[in-house]
Amino acid sequence: MAALKVLVIDEFDSGGLIEKSLQAYGFEIATLKLQALHLLDVVKTLQPNVVVLNLYSPNANVLNMMRELNQQYAVPVVVFAEDQQTDTINQVIKAGVSAYIVDGLEPKRLKAIIDIAIARFNEHKELKDELKKTKTQLEDRKLIDRAKAILIKSQAYTEEQAYQSLRKLAMDRGISLGEMAKNVIAMAELFK
Incomplete structure (x- = not known):
């Protein structure tokens, strides 16, 4: 090491x-x-x-x-x-x-203090990363629901059809479902 x-x-x-x-x-x-x-x-x-x-x-x-x-x-x-x-x-x-x-x-305590600080830092970083991931997932969920609502209204889809349509579009373009939802919302805003 x-x-x-x-x-x-x-x-x-x-x-x-x-x-x-x-x-x-x-x-x-x-x-x-x-x-x-x-x-x-x-x-x-x-x-x-x-x-x-x-x-x-x-x-x-x-x-x-x-x-x-x-x-x-x-x-x-x-x-x-x-x-x-x-x-x-x-x-x-x-x-x-x-x-x-x-x-x-105190010189004899330095290594232990540094080791503890590193461990505490890593734990705090993991928590921050998990919080960021959770916030992103929540935001994506909101965007997906909003995009589904647009597809339901504009295309007369059921909720399942709207979700599957979003999913297929995202997969075809190689982007996340949340990113595809943003695109659908942006297009709907454009055509208002």
Whole structure:
């Protein structure tokens, strides 16, 4: 198994503590300073498996970077910080951080924290993917019902005939039933 790539963003001069600890566990490490960093470009270039931030407190700029990172790249983020205010913790969680560790940068715990963050991230990603799939299926069902209603009204089909017609059209064109329903609805709108 290939070594996990970890991008470490360190606000402190900790003497490479995180880097040395993670290298001891066999991780491949890239360490950068937080100042003047465009995280999205760095993540796009390095393609890490995990991003670890070590900072005093996640300010608005860092929180925005976390939100953008969460939206554009699927990567677990672990934040070590000193700030234990409830408001900060809530903002960090909303930004998509997988683990927020307060006053807990202990080298012997790093691997376990990263492993847990990755597992939590993967579980959360599965749930998001399942939710997206369910929403798409529901939307397709609504479109199919609407397209069937158009065919029933315009062609005097039964509900079963309308469904079979939609299904055959979709198969003949090599598209999904939902996509075919969109096409039927668009054509009906065109001829109104």
